Amino acid sequence: MLLYKTKIALVDDHPIVVEGLEKILATVEHIEVVGHFFNGKDLLSFLDHHTVDVILQDITLPDINGIELCKTIKLHFPKTTVLALSHHHNRKIIMDMLNSGANGYLLKNISRNELVGCISAAVKGEITFSQDVKEIIASPQLSTDQTAVRLTSREKEVLELIASGKTTLEIAGQLHIxxxxxxxxxxxxxxxxxxxxxAELIRIATANSLL
Structure with a gap:
């Protein structure tokens, strides 16, 4: 009797992360990595023509916010399990990802055994977290002022212009400052x-849904 293998797709814009995950998961008998992608668009195109059981996806991607990507996957492929695998440990981001339909949230410092265990639990329909995420969720919730970056209206304008590629002089001219x-x-x-x-500023702001 052939063992059914859980089909997994990896989505992360860092090739070394993808390569490491592929090597780790290749050692697990009941898991098969059927594709790896560096952006959300290519993943969605793949899902149109292939069956995927579990998607391990980063939050920060070059073309789409990981939270929005999860919403899209769940809308069009509701049976597909989505696990966030990220270095972002902000409580708000974790909760936003879960509210978008994710089946779990894992931090990238997770061990091999914990990763495999979380994948197995998610396939069974459980909402699963790496140990560090469990501690973040269980800890007393801080006030909004402590958990979220608060921007003035002018800072928001400057941030958006920086993200659009404007230079300092161009921003100064546009905002008359x-x-x-x-x-x-x-x-x-x-x-x-x-x-x-x-670059890191834009990535973090995007992950916090501020861009």
Whole structure:
């Protein structure tokens, strides 16, 4: 009697993460990785023509917010299990992902055995979490001021223009403010999001549904 293998698709924009996951899951007898993708669009195209039992997906992707991707998957492929696999440990992001229909949330520091166990639990219909996520959910909820990045209307404008690729001088001209004021807003945004550079700033803001 042939063993049915759980068909898994991987979605992460970091090739080294995908390669590592493929190597780990290749050692599990009852799991088969049927595809890996670096963006949401390619995954959705694949799902149109292939059966996938479980999707392991990152939150931050180059073309679509992972939360929105999960909603789309659940809308068009409701029987497919979606597990978030991310380094984002913000409670709001975890809850937003679950509210979008995800079957679980795992942090990328998860061990091989825990990962396999969570996949198996999700296939059985359980909502599953890695141990660190369980602790985040179980901990007392902080106030909104502590959990969410709060932006002024001007900071939101600057953030959106930065994300659109505008330079400091272009932003200054469009908003009729000095370039020094724009630079001040830029520094404040990096500090608020604890981002090392603009690319990371955009990724985190997108993950928090602020872009």
């Amino acid at each position: 000095s370039r020094f004021t724009v630079e001040s807003h830029r520094k404040n945004l990096l500090q608020k999001f604890e981002a090392k550079n603009v």
